[in-house]
Amino acid sequence: MNTRVRHVFVIPRDKKGLNKIFAYFNLFKRLFNERYDLLAHFSVDWRGAILARLLHVDISVSRLTDRRGAFWHKSFDFLAPTLDDERPMAEQDVDLLRSANLYKKSVAPAYELNISSLQKTKVNVWLKKHDIHAKNKLVVIHASSRWKFKEIPVSTWAQIIDELHSKKIDIVISGSHDDLKTNEMIFNLCESKPLLTTGFSLxxxxxxxxQANLVLTIDSMSTHFASALKTPVISIFGPTNEKIWGPWKVKNSVISMSSIDDPVFTCRPCGQDGCEGSKISQCLVQLNSRMILSEVYNFLKF
Structure with a gap:
């Protein structure tokens, strides 16, 4: 959905044994058959150094890192500063282009996605079919993550949805096929049933x-998706650092527990997979639905 992206190549993580070797061979063969001017390597994965040495690009750039040695660092023409905990990742990614003298501005650009009119019409028809019209405010909720320690309890979502429905606000819960189990659990707990997306593509x-007036989401890809689409977004953060991973260049609000809300949570953002490795984050479990609803009403001017 970005007109400047020609190809997306995917690392064959799902394959094993010889199938994985053949998949890597075919991937690298396709890359070698292309002609690239720049290789910008955002992670510190070793494959980036191999590609930088083999693809013969004009310019290659990555980051300084304590995780790799001299061979890795000498594989690139330019090196951006190491990652820090204070700046948005959008800025830190653009540091690569700044280090290679390819971007001069002090602020990184906004994300950009393009949606076809055909796609918009398809979704509008789907909304009208389910009796959702422009007369009501529309809130899209994304509640699920592959990392369960980033989620708030399904009971909290049910409370939020029932309250929003009482204000004549339409609710759609979005997500992939993998998110459906969590979404159905929320649906079953709601007295006023929201609309679920099933079989939706990206x-x-x-x-x-x-089409939404607001995207209400946990710390997930949906935060950045809404940012790219310029749809106002409220993101709920737990263990993750919102200074790095929060919404970017869009009307937004970040909700999180802090020492102001409860002195117990001076620990966040801890960057851990739940409290003491439990896969459950108390800073999200203890989050009051009223705190979230208040911010939603503020955004929707209720």
């Missing part, structure tokens, strides 16, 4: 977000 979801 493009369908983008068109839905574009």
């Amino acid at each position: 493009e369908d979801t983008a068109a839905l977000y574009k």
